[in-house]
Amino acid sequence: KHEQLSEPTLQTWKKHIVPEKNDPASIESDIVHHTITTLCRGVYNLDKLAMYQATAHSVRDRLLEDWNLTQEALHRENPKRCYYMSMEFLIGRALDNALHCLHVKKNYNQSVDNLGFSLEDLLCEEKDAALGNGGLGRLAACYMDSAATQDYPTWGYGLRYQYGIFKQMIKDGYQTEMPDYWLNFDNPWEFPRADIRYEVRFHGYVATKINEKGETRMTWEGGDKVQAMAYDVPIPGFDTKGCGNIRLWSSKPLNTFDFDSFNAGDYERSVAEQTAAQNLTSVLYPNDNHLVGKELRLKQEYFFVSASLQDIIHRFKRAKCPWKDFPDKVAVQMNDTHPTLAVPELQRILVDIEGLEWDDAWDIVTRTFAFTNHTVLPEALECWSVPMMEKILPRHMQIIYDINLFFLQKVEKVFVGDRDLLKRISIIEEGSPQQVRMAFLAVVGSHTVNGVAALHSDLIRKHLFNDFIKYYGPDKFINITNGITPRRWLYQANPDLRDLITTTLGSEDWATKLDLLKGLKKFADDTKFQSQWAAVKYKNKERLAFWIKANMGITVNPDALFDIQVKRIHEYKRQYMNILSVIYRYQSLKKMSAEDISQQVPRVVIFGGKAAPGYYIAKLVIKLINSAAQVINNDKSIQDMLKVVFIPDYNVSLAEIIVPASDISQHISTAGTEASGTSNMKFVLNGGLILGTVDGANIEIGEQIGAENIFMFGVLSDEVEDIRHNQKYHGLFMDPSLQVVIDSIQAGQFGDPSIFGPLINTLTYGGDYYLISVDFKSYLQKHTEVDETYRDKKSWVKKSIMCTAGMGFFSSDRAVCEYADKIWKLKPFKVEA
Numbered sequence: 031k032h033e034q035l036s037e038p039t040l041q042t043w044k045k046h047i048v049p050e051k052n053d054p055a056s057i058e059s060d061i062v063h064h065t066i067t068t069l070c071r072g073v074y075n076l077d078k079l080a081m082y083q084a085t086a087h088s089v090r091d092r093l094l095e096d097w098n099l100t101q102e103a104l105h106r107e108n109p110k111r112c113y114y115m116s117m118e119f120l121i122g123r124a125l126d127n128a129l130h131c132l133h134v135k136k137n138y139n140q141s142v143d144n145l146g147f148s149l150e151d152l153l154c155e156e157k158d159a160a161l162g163n164g165g166l167g168r169l170a171a172c173y174m175d176s177a178a179t180q181d182y183p184t185w186g187y188g189l190r191y192q193y194g195i196f197k198q199m200i201k202d203g204y205q206t207e208m209p210d211y212w213l214n215f216d217n218p219w220e221f222p223r224a225d226i227r228y229e230v231r232f233h234g235y236v237a238t239k240i241n242e243k244g245e246t247r248m249t250w251e252g253g254d255k256v257q258a259m260a261y262d263v264p265i266p267g268f269d270t271k272g273c274g275n276i277r278l279w280s281s282k283p284l285n286t287f288d289f290d291s292f293n294a295g296d297y298e299r300s301v302a303e304q305t306a307a308q309n310l311t312s313v314l315y316p317n318d319n320h321l322v323g324k325e326l327r328l329k330q331e332y333f334f335v336s337a338s339l340q341d342i343i344h345r346f347k348r349a350k351c352p353w354k355d356f357p358d359k360v361a362v363q364m365n366d367t368h369p370t371l372a373v374p375e376l377q378r379i380l381v382d383i384e385g386l387e388w389d390d391a392w393d394i395v396t397r398t399f400a401f402t403n404h405t406v407l408p409e410a411l412e413c414w415s416v417p418m419m420e421k422i423l424p425r426h427m428q429i430i431y432d433i434n435l436f437f438l439q440k441v442e443k444v445f446v447g448d449r450d451l452l453k454r455i456s457i458i459e460e461g462s463p464q465q466v467r468m469a470f471l472a473v474v475g476s477h478t479v480n481g482v483a484a485l486h487s488d489l490i491r492k493h494l495f496n497d498f499i500k501y502y503g504p505d506k507f508i509n510i511t512n513g514i515t516p517r518r519w520l521y522q523a524n525p526d527l528r529d530l531i532t533t534t535l536g537s538e539d540w541a542t543k544l545d546l547l548k549g550l551k552k553f554a555d556d557t558k559f560q561s562q563w564a565a566v567k568y569k570n571k572e573r574l575a576f577w578i579k580a581n582m583g584i585t586v587n588p589d590a591l592f593d594i595q596v597k598r599i600h601e602y603k604r605q606y607m608n609i610l611s612v613i614y615r616y617q618s619l620k621k622m623s624a625e626d627i628s629q630q631v632p633r634v635v636i637f638g639g640k641a642a643p644g645y646y647i648a649k650l651v652i653k654l655i656n657s658a659a660q661v662i663n664n665d666k667s668i669q670d671m672l673k674v675v676f677i678p679d680y681n682v683s684l685a686e687i688i689v690p691a692s693d694i695s696q697h698i699s700t701a702g703t704e705a706s707g708t709s710n711m712k713f714v715l716n717g718g719l720i721l722g723t724v725d726g727a728n729i730e731i732g733e734q735i736g737a738e739n740i741f742m743f744g745v746l747s748d749e750v751e752d753i754r755h756n757q758k759y760h761g762l763f764m765d766p767s768l769q770v771v772i773d774s775i776q777a778g779q780f781g782d783p784s785i786f787g788p789l790i791n792t793l794t795y796g797g798d799y800y801l802i803s804v805d806f807k808s809y810l811q812k813h814t815e816v817d818e819t820y821r822d823k824k825s826w827v828k829k830s831i832m833c834t835a836g837m838g839f840f841s842s843d844r845a846v847c848e849y850a851d852k853i854w855k856l857k858p859f860k861v862e863a
């Protein structure tokens with residue numbers, strides 16, 4: 031019934047494939063071969079892009095041997111598998127990563143050089159796979175890397191958006207958006223699986239039917255159907271034959287052509303269905319930590335969940351195990367609530383189609399799913415209106431009602447007569463219209479729920495899911511602190527530091543056992559090592575300075591302190607507070623004598639990040655940064671002691687250049703708002719210090735590297751509520767230094783002040799919800815402390831070394847192991863060559 035279109039008969043080959051050879055001569059001939067055959071080009075019209083493509087194809091050939099080996103072995107042995115369901119995978123570029131994983135970069139360098147090109151140039155030709163907004167999507171990509179590297183039989187499931195996150199351009203200081211045409215050229219890193227297609231239904235109605243066993247069952251009929259077609263993206267593991275996979279779904283029309291309409295002369299209608307079906311997976315919704323409850327988005331979510339479950343079930347059925355064994359073969363991790371429709375969908379399949387009893391089905395469902403929460407921001411919590419859900423997914427809505435009813439009945443038995451509790455804990459929120467609280471549905475449908483950093487997990491236990499703990503007890507709610515892959519974020523992005531660490535520790539093992547970095551601690555006071563370390567940082571700053579000059583025409587001095595804040599632009603992340611403090615610094619410089627100015631610590635403040643296209647205030651923050659930059663960078667009187675740069679179109683590839691170049695990076699969210707943060711980990715791993723609030727993973731980073739190596743400031747998360755309450759009832763407190771800054775903006779020092787009115791209002795009439803004024807003083811103080819510390823180069827370098835040395839815990843390898851042990855009950859599955 032799980033309508034994979036046809037089930038071909040599989041045959042075994044009599045011969046085995048001869049593996050590709052990795053010596054430079056063979057690589058060269060493979061590249062030439064792909065140039066001629068795959069690209070149909072000759073040497074007379076070869077440009078960098080074509081050369082990149084030919085090179086990428088030859089690398090992918092090598093990757094595919096591992097892919098086939100892995101998938102074949104999995105097919106044969108059929109171990110338990112985990113499926114990581116995520117609407118976002120922010121992968122970035124694949125070529126450099128694959129070269130490192132396969133340990134063929136050196137030879138490729140030589141071969142490409144022999145052919146008259148530079149490999150580093152070719153790497154830049156690749157377009158980022160940017161199928162995500164920010165932290166949640168990048169985390170998914172890091173976890174896929176770690177799962178593959180550690181041989182966990184894990185697949186990602188997601189959507190193949192034709193347009194990833196938009197391209198950001200800055201015009202007259204404002205953000206403008208352009209579509210991300212990442213698929214305009216051939217994409218060597220995906221494999222269309224024309225034979226793997228499933229039907230997905232929307233709308234329609236619910237009827238009853240009698241099944242073969244004579245039982246009455248509901249059935250979902252009618253409506254519109256589209257097709258989901260699979261594209262596989264291989265995920266190389268580092269130092270292993272194992273190769274993972276992300277399966278992305280693309281929507282296709284079911285009937286490519288409506289011949290009736292066509293024959294009746296209505297050409298437009300005949301293609302209308304085609305267009306509508308294709309539109310489904312056209313574009314990634316560009317909102318980070320913010321829900322925009324559009325019908326198309328709900329359809330995307332169901333489309334994704336339905337195709338993935340059909341595929342998982344298809345695979346499960348091949349082994350002919352009984353249904354009750356499903357959770358012993360399948361673990362599904364839901365990356366936030368976006369895949370939560372998988373819960374009612376699996377229940378529907380089991381009850382309506384497979385004929386299981388409700389309770390047996392529900393037992394299978396709740397032993398299969400687990401849920402990761404990635405935010406506490408109320409505006410990001412998914413709620414879908416009941417009427418919309420009823421219209422698009424009528425049967426699911428009934429099932430959600432039933433899930434809720436049975437759940438509330440159980441709660442009622444324990445907390446007799448507690449009507450308030452029932453109302454608070456209900457999956458359905460009363461109101462007009464009623465809403466489905468997806469986070470609650472995810473909790474009820476999962477065996478385990480986790481937050482992404484210690485503080486965040488505490489907060490969701492205390493607030494968002496507190497009532498659920500009363501009913502389930504505390505064990506269902508755990509913490510797994512996020513991690514990042516050291517392969518991309520150190521090994522690949524920072525080659526000089528990689529080599530220094532490897533020489534110092536005597537092997538490359540740290541790349542897969544990041545705890546080994548602690549071996550650097552004993553060199554932290556070694557003068558020679560310190561100067562080598564400082565030289566690497568300097569070179570990375572030069573690399574970034576070069577990029578800024580070449581792409582933006584701004585000159586920055588690598589001797590200055592590089593102070594970086596790159597992440598999505600959001601009020602809770604407080605880029606606004608950062609630029610206000612920059613303006614404060616500028617005013618202070620302006621008040622100094624030339625002699626005093628020359629004694630200051632020079633600073634380059636670098637910003638980067640996209641604002642959601644509809645997020646007016648965030649876009650004004652970008653404008654203010656650029657307006658301030660314009661004035662500050664052109665003011666000769668401050669002797670280049672301050673420069674401000676807004677790097678446009680921040681993405682994974684740019685992060686790989688920016689992260690290694692930081693002296694200080696800022697992670698300054700209002701306490702309690704940033705669930706974890708992962709860029710904080712990337713910077714510290716590369717020997718950058720943090721200026722941050724007591725929030726998310728900053729706290730655990732401080733614990734690991736030592737409080738003396740991190741600059742922390744600001745109110746604590748458990749103070750925030752009282753402060754907000756006081757502000758509301760006793761009026762706002764405006765920090766005097768902040769007032770001076772605001773006055774200067776209002777006086778027109780940074781252009782037409784009326785532009786910034788709405789932004790300034792957030793601090794005044796708006797009630798300063800993110801507590802910028804409250805934290806401003808301690809923030810400025812920390813900045814002064816940063817300057818003073820930076821003057822002492824020796825102690826700074828020592829801190830920098832201690833930063834890297836203490837980051838072992840934040841490897842995504844550790845995080846994925848924790849998921850595998852505590853949630854998925856999954857064992858590594860080693861593929862032999």
Ligand code: OAK
Nearest residue numbers: 165166319404405482704705706707
């Ligand atoms: C995006 C959309 C909806 C809900 C959450 C997000 C999201 O990106 N959250 C981010 O997840 C990261 C990975 O866990 C965390 O590090 C960030 O703090 C969090 O904002």
